[in-house]
Amino acid sequence: MLQTALGQAALQRATMSPRLQQAVRLLQLSSLDFAQEVSEIVAQNPFLEQLDPVAEAAHDDDQASPIEPASRQADVLIEDADAPWASAAMPWPATGGMVADRGDDDTVVNRVPVATSLRPHLHVQANALKLSDRERALVGLLIESLDDDGYLRQDLSELAALAGLEPAVTEQELLQALARVQVMEPTGVGARHVQECLALQIAEIEGLRQQRMARAIIRDHLDLLATRDTDTLAQVLGQSLADVRAVCERIRHMDPHPGWRYSADPLPFIVPDVIARQDKGQWVVTLNPAAVPRVSINQACFDLFQRHRGTRHAELAAHLHEARWIVRNVEQRFHTIVSVARLIVQRQHLFLEYGEMGMRPLSLRDVAQALGLHESTVSRVINNKYLATSAGVFELKRFFSRAVHTSNGGTCSTAAIRGLIKEILDSEDTARPYSDVDITRLLARQGLAVARRTVTKYRQMMNIGMAGQRRRRQG
Template identity: 50%
Template sequence: MMQMDVRADQRHSQTLSPRLQHAVRLLQMSSLDFGTVVRDVLGRNPFLEAEERDDGDERDDAQDAVIDDPQDGPDLPERTARDAMEDVAERANETDRDLWLADSFAPARPAHEGDVSALDFMEADISLSMHLHAQLNTLTLSERDLALARVVVESLDDDGYLRTPLNELLAVAGAKPEAALAEMQIALKLVQSLDPAGVGARDVAECLALQLPQIECPHMREMARAIVKDHLGDLAARDMLALARALGHSPAEVEGVCDRIRRLDPRPGWRLSPPRVNYIVPDVIVRKDRGDWQVQLNAAIVPRVRVNEVYAKLFQRHRCAENAEMGAHLQEARWTQRNVEQRFSTILDVAQAIVRRQRHFFEYGPMAMKPLGLREIADEVGIHESTVSRVTNNKYMATPTGVYELKHFFSRAMVSANGKVCSGTAIRGLVQDIIEAESHEQPLSDAEITRQLARQGLTVARRTVTKYRQMLKIEAVGRRRRHTPAQTADLQ
C-alpha cells in the first residue's frame, strides 16, 4: 500500500524582487531608452512631475494654496487628492482655451511686419519620388507614357533601384488597353534619363553604366565600360593585375580608371533620401581643468523628475481603501525618482573610476591604454561586477579626442617578451600606426605585421593581428596595394 510522507525542508536561495528586476533593466538601458521610459511614467503618473531647470520659477497658485499646514492657516475643505488634481487640470485647460480663443479671433498680421519664424529658413525635405515626378511634369509626354513612367518611379526603392521585374509592373499599371512590355521598357529608359544619374537601374553594373557619361576622357570611359560590364568582380576585389591582363593595359592605368569608377554613386537614391543616422549622445563628459581630468554627467540627457509633495501630502491625509490605485501611483513615483538618482550616480562613479585608471590614455592616446577588468572597477566603486557590465553597456563618454563607449576602456592584459604588461587597445593602436606608415606599393601582410610586433617585444598571433585589423576596418593587403606609373606587370 502506498504511503504518503510530509516533511519540512529549509533552503536558502536568492531571488530578485520585481522592483529590483525593474531597476536592473533600467540600469542596462541606453540613455535614450531610459529617457523614453521616464517620459512615459511622467505622462501617466499624477504624482510625478518634471523638475524645472530654472529654480527661480514661481510655484503654481494652486500649490501655494495647499502647501501650508492646515494648523497655521485657514481650514481647507475636505477633498481627495484626485479632486485637487482635477481642479488644477481644469484651471489649466481653461487658461489654454482662453488663449486659443483669443489667438483665433485676433486680426491677421500683415506679411510686411517681418515676423519670420526659424522654420521658414529650414530646407524642405524632398523625397526621391517627388524629385523624379517633378522632372516628369516638365516633359512633353502623352498621358499614357506619363502614367507608365510614374509607375516605374513609384516602384523604386530607397537606393534608387528597380527591384521589381517589368512584366510584374504591367499588372499594376492599370493602362487600358493593357501596356506591352516594350512600352514599359521605354518608360524605364525615360526614368533612367532623369536626375540623379543611375536612378532606375536594376543592378549595380547597370547603375554604374548609366553614370559613365560623366567620365570626360573617351579612352578612360571605354575602359570603365569594359570593367563595369565584364570585370565587376575583379574591381570589387581590387585585383589590378587580373584587370590589366584582361584589358591589355598597365596596372597603373587600370588603377586610375578604377579610382574614377569608385567615385561614381552606387546608391543614387541616397542623395535625396539619405538613410536615417542614429546619433550617439554621450552620458558623461570628460574635460581637463587645471591639469586634472574632470568627469561630469551630460545634463542634456539627465531627466529631472521629482515627486509632487503637495499632492503626496494631500493624498496621505485623505487616504482610504478606495484610493488604492493612487497609492500605487505614489509608490511608482518614488521608485522612479530613486531609480533616476541611483542610475546616474552609478554611471558617474564608474566613469570617474575609469578615468582615474586610464589617465594616461587621455594624456597620450590609445598607445597608453592600460589593461583593465570589470572586477577592478567593481572593487573600487563598491558594486558587483555584473553591475559594472550593465553600466558600461550602451553608455558613452565624450572626451577631447572623441566619443567612446565605456566598454572601450576595458581590455585583457597581454604580456610582452620583456615581461611588461600592455592592453589589446594599445596593440591595436600600434597595428594601425604600422599600417599607416607602410608603403602603398608594398603594403604589409598580417604575417609581416606580426613579425614587426615581435621585433618590438610583443608576441602576438597572426590571427590576433587579423582580428585587430578587421576591428580597425582596414582592408587586407591585396586591397591596400597601389600601383604607380613606373611599375610594369608581366602580362604574359
C-alpha cells in the first residue's frame, strides 16, 4: 500500500537578482546599444545626468583613478586617459582603417550618409529627360518594377497589361522605355538577366577590340569565365592569352548587382570601444570617448532631496538608489572592457605588428584565469566590442584562436596557419598551383600536422579557388 508524507528539505539554488541580470545584459551590449540604453535610463531617472564624454576627457585624466595593469612586468603600457586621440570621437567605418579628424563641425551626424534607394535615384534621372507624358509613365512603370538587384524580372507583356494606358501599350514601346532606363546610372540597371547586366557595362572597357572580346565571352562563354579557363578561351577566341586574361579580369570587376549600391539600408558604422596605438615601442590602450556615455549623479536634484528627506518620499529614494547603482555599473563595464582589451593586446601584439602570422593561440579560459573573471563574463565582454588600431578595426573575438600542436611540442594558432597557407599560395607557380594535398605536405615539413580537409576549409574561408581555377599557362 502506498503511503505519502510531507517533509522539508534545504536546497541551494543560484539565482540572479534583477539588478544582476540587468548588469549582465548591459555588459554584452554593443557600444551603440549601450549608449541608447543609458540615455533611456537617464531620461527616466531625475538623479542621473549624462555628460559629454569628449568634453569630460581632459577632466577624467586628472580625476579618474587609473586601472591597475594585470601584470606590472607586461610589455604593454595601459593608460586610462582619453585625451591622446581627439579623433577617437569620430565614427570608424566597418571596413577598417582610421577616420581622420576633419574639424569641430564634422560631427557623427554630419558624416552619416543620407540613404538613397535605387528607385528615387532613377526617378530623378528620368525627370531630367525630355519625354512625353506617355513615355514618362512607361519609364516610371519600369523603374518601379525593378528589384533590389536593379534587374527587371517581370515579362514585358505583363507590364504592358499593368500600364493601363489608352491606346494599349505595345511591347516595342516598353523596349524603348527600357532602353532609356538602361542608360541610367548605375551602369547595368534595368537588365533582365546577368548576361545583359554585364553587357551593359562593356562600354566602360577601353578599346574596341577588348570590347568585342568581352561581348563574345559574356554572350557565349560565361562558363569558361567562371572556371577561369583562360587557356580554352584564348583558343576559342583566337586571341593571345595575355589579352584574354586582361579582359576576363576586367569582366570580373563588373558589378552584377548594380542596385546594391543604392540599398535603403544605412551604411554600417562601428564605434570602437577601445583604441590601441604604439607609443615609443609600447602599446597603449585607451577607452574611446565616443563609446563612453558618462553618467553622474545630478547634484542639484541630490541636494534638493537631502533638504527634504523628512518627507520620506519612497519613490525618489528608490530613484537615487538606482542612480548610484547605474553609475557604478557603467564604470564597472568600462573597467572590465579595458582590462580584457589590455590583456588581448598584451598577448596578441605580434598580430597587430605582423598580421595573421603573428597570431598566438588564445582562449576565453586564458583571459578569464589571467583576470580572475568567469569565462561567461569574458564571452559577454568580447561580444560586439571593437578595438581600433593602425591596422584597422577588429572585433575582440577576432583575437581568439584555437591552438594547434606542432611536431616540436609547441603550439600554433589556427589564424597563423591560415596566414601561412595564404603565404604559400601567394608564392606558388601559377602554371603548377599547389593542390590541397601539396599544401598539407608543405605544412607538415614546417612541423604543422594539418588534415587535408582542414586545409580545404581554410582555403575556402579565404575565398581562394581550387588549383584548377588558379592555374594559368605562361606566355
